[in-house]
Amino acid sequence: MTEGLSLRERKKIQTRRRLLSEATKLFTERGFDQVSVAEIAEAADVSKMTVFNYFDSKEDLVFAPMEEHIGDVAQVVRDRQPGESAVAAVRRHFLTAVEQRDASVGMSDSPLALGILQLIQQTPSLLTRAHAFFVLTFDQLTDVLVEEGEESAIARIVASQLIGTRNALITENHRRLLAGESAEEIAADAVAIAGRGFDLLEKGLGDYATRARGDN
DSSP states (O other), rough: TTTTOOHHHHHHHHHHHHHHHHHHHHHHOOGGGOHHHHHHHHHSSOOOOHHHOSSSSHHHHHHHHHTTTTTHHHHHHOOOOOOOHHHHHHHHHHHHHHHHHOOOTTTTOHHHHHHHHHHHHHHHHHHHHHHHHHHHHHHHHHHHHHHTTHHHHHHHHHHHHHHHHHHHHHHHHHHHTTTTOHEEEEEHHHHHHHHHHHHHHOOSSTTTTTHHHHHH
């Protein structure tokens, strides 16, 4: 949303988007390690210094959109309404993001979003940073639960379940997008699978996968 912003602010947003778009195009065509910051600057018609004014490193040109959402889960749990559980809050936020076709939950099939996904999958150093992103998300949620009075060990167990469920759902969305399906095609399944996953969290695994008597 750029309504109400000054001309300077709108131009800064446009430049940032152009840098992200041109970088993703080059990375996708040639590979992350084969593209220099100078080449990205040239493609976006800006100086190399301008690139670093917007992004601290070449890796940030890949992860900036993701890292805007690092604190989402922790914030949703921190801001939940009285009477709402942590699981319910995370479920609500996730399903809203699916409905809005938000890239943060793997529901965007835009060329930019798909290009970033493919790039991360193909580049070991970027996979490592993606893992660090999820660890930070987990740590932030753990901190919120501890702040609310939960003991550390239990907070980490709960956070691992919530973040693990959410990440598994996002991974499935990514898998289907990269296989060529559109966000519209996977939306209904994404909602259904999320419902089942969060139901398991709310009710506990309990009798899930109990082996029938007589099974080998």
